Amino acid sequence: MDLNDLQGFAAEWWARILAGFRRDPGLEPTALELGVILAVALAVSVPRANWRYFGLFVTAVHELGHAFAALTTGRLVRGIHLRFDQSGAMMSRASSGARAVWTGFWGYPVPAVVGCVLVWASFSGWSSFALSVSALLLLLTLLFIRNGQGIVIAVGLALASGLLVWFAPAAWLGHVTLAIGIGLLVGAVRDWLNLLSVHTRRRQQLANSDAFILARRTGLPAILWLAGFAVVIAACCLLAVAAIAAAAGLLA
Incomplete structure (x- = not known):
């Protein structure tokens, strides 16, 4: 592939990203479609073998949450480390x-927030928009990675998002967005339970706990911060479940 081919590929990819900034009819899944989507989402986020890889995506969203929060306060983000x-x-x-x-x-909380937003986007017709924004954000993440493992992870995520934008049929964008959203919600719950185990059974790892760090900074017990994380995650899960139930006709 020569330089002209690369330029042509980049131009086509960018055109597809821009074309994604639109609103389409919202997803109206059948019960069978919902069952398949849920099965796919659980398959990538629950079994340990698949979680090894999908969990890297959840971690990237977690760290991007910290970075975005820092930017909203005017703090300068110096870099992000991701590890296998x-x-x-x-x-x-x-x-x-x-x-x-x-x-x-x-x-x-941020993977749950993003997951909830993706679930909403799938039913409201913003799937294409959400996936284009996600692809751009994952690509921009490369600018902030400061370690070798993080570069490999970020490149892999950016390639996956790029391929999704390129190859996913328009008719399936809502299905894909819903599956990713549910996967992120499950991932947020998994990560919170893992954090809880750090505070109950693996206390030698406390130094790396966000709740422990917040407790040291504020003087408030770590259990309050764990509860705060749980409240946001639970609220996002409930909102997502309500949206799915409404789409399935289970809510009047």
Whole structure:
């Protein structure tokens, strides 16, 4: 592939991204379609073999949540580390007080928030828009990665999102968006349960816990921060379930 081919590919990909900024008819799935979508979402997010890979995506969203929260307070994001063991870190200009607390909170809840938004987008006709925005954000993530494993993960996610934008049939965009959204919600619950186990059974890992770090910064018990994460995650799950139930005709 020569330079002209690469330029042509990039131009076509960009055109498809721009074409995605539209609203289509919302997903109106049959019961069978909903069952298949749910099965796919659970298949990528529950079995340990598949979670090894999908969990990397959830971790990337987690760290992007910290980064976005930092940017909303005016903090400079210096970089993001992602690792194959599904750990990660977001580095920003040092600060204290409410800005640091705000940044530290928005990690674990963000995959659930994004998942809920994707579920809503699938039923409201914004699937194409959401996937185009996601592809651009994952591509921009490459600018902030500061470690080798993170580069591999970020490149893989950017390629996956790019291929999705390129090859996913328009008729299936709602299905894909819903499956990813449910997967992120399941992933958020899994990560929270893993964090809870750090505070109950694997306390030697406490130093890396967002709840522990927030407790040290604020003087409030870590259990309150765990509860705060849980409230946001649970609210997102309930909203997503309500949206799915309404689409399935289970709500009057």
